[in-house]
C-alpha cells in the first residue's frame with residue numbers, strides 16, 4: 318500500500334506553473350549585499366565626489382542603497398546590490414562581463430540599464446537618459462530615482478565649487494526630465510524628488 322504523503326503544496330497547479338522560490342533567502346541576500354559593498358568599495362577606492370569636502374566616492378552608492386531601504390521601502394537584495402554597484406561600470410575599470418560573472422545576469426542587466434555610454438558626448442548622453450528612461454525595467458528605475466535624489470541633495474547642500482547658479486538650475490531641470498520617465502515606480506521617492514526639484518527651480 319502506498320504511504321499517504323502530505324497534501325501537494327499547489328494542488329491546482331501543474332509542475333510547470335509552480336512559481337520559482339525567491340532567488341535569495343535572507344542569509345544569501347545579506348551576503349550578496351555585503352559582497353557588492355566590498356566590490357564597489359575596492360573599485361571606487363581612489364575616487365572622490367565633486368563636493369568641496371571631496372567626500373570618498375563610495376559614500377554615494379552606499380547612500381543610494383540607503384535611500385532605497387529607508388525612504389523607498391525597498392528590501393529586494395537584487396535592487397540594493399545593483400544600487401551599490403550602479404556606478405562601477407560607468408566610472409571605474411569594471412566591465413559589464415565582470416559584473417555578470419560576480420553577480421549574475423539579473424544584476425548585470427540592471428547595471429547595463431543605468432550605465433551611460435561614455436563614448437558619446439556628454440550632451441548626447443544626457444538626452445539619451447531622458448529618452449530611454451521610460452522604457453527601462455522597474456528595478457533600473459528604482460536605482461535611477463534614488464541616484465537622482467542623492468545627487469540633487471548633494472548639489473542643494475554643496476554644489477561643485479566650479480558650478481554657477483545657471484549650471485545648478487540646468488541640472489535640476491534635466492533631472493526633472495529624466496525622472497518624469499519613472500512615474501509610477503515608487504511614490505515616496507517620487508514625492509521627495511518633486512519636493513527638492515520644486516524648491517530649486
Ligand SMILES: [Mn+2]
Nearest residue numbers: 377403404464
Ligand atoms: Mn550615481
